[in-house]
Amino acid sequence: MKSKRLDSDFYTRDVLEVAPDLIGKILVRRLPTGEELRFRITETEAYRGVEDTGCHAKAGKTKRTETLYMKGGHTYVYLCYGVHHLINAVTGAEEQPQAALLRGVEGFYGPGRLTKAMQITKDLNAIDLTKSDEIWIEDDGTKPKYVTGKRIGIDYADEFYRNIEWRFTAPSEIKPKKTIKIKADSSKKKKA
Incomplete structure (x- = not known):
């Protein structure tokens, strides 16, 4: 089956349907040079509105979170701990603020490694995934099974939301045998 870009109907469903359905889909990033990076999504997490104390929307609509309140199908990209950009599909x-955090793609485990490898920054926040020529998600018909687990890095959430299994991870057969290493930018090396 030829890959097809996901449309608005895919994203405007509840995050608890969308997040697991993103497993096996292909995240595509077209760089300014025209090069396309394409990686299969292997892990997501669901964040579900103001009642979810693990979700950024828990404190209501702010300048930082206004993208979460957009119609499904937009990107929500933010800087985590001042170090890593993380990308979500609203x-x-x-x-009705909900989003699926993209935690991993083939070869890159962890949301910070994913965004670094695919050159995703806050410049891609609030982009319409259904229309953008810079970033989008495709479906090639792959429908892997997945396992669920607790979300990672939300110690601030209340006990119920810390323990709910809203992380979705692909089985080992679609994961690569080893992680691809990212070369460090030599201009940022510390002086001796």
Whole structure:
């Protein structure tokens, strides 16, 4: 089956449907040079509105979180701990903040490694995944099984939301045998 870009109907569903359905889909990033990076999504997490104390929307709509309140199908990209950019696919209806964090793609485990490898920064925040020529997600018909687990890095959430299994991870057969290493930018090396 030829890959097809996901449309608005895919994203405007509840995050608890979208996040697991993203497993096996292909994240595509077209660089300014025209080169396309294409990686299969292997791990996601669901964040579900103001009631979810693990979700950025828990404190309501702010300048930082306004993208979460957009109609499903937009990117929500933010800087985590001042170090790593993380990318989410906004889901659901407008003004109902939900998003699926993209935690991993083939070869790059962890949301910071994913965004570094694919050159995703805050410049790609609030992009419409259904129309953009810079970033989008495709479906080639692959429908892997997945396992669920607790979300990672949300110690601040209350016990219920810390323990709920809203992380979705692909089985080992679609994961590579080893992680691809990212070369460090030599201009940022510390002086001796």
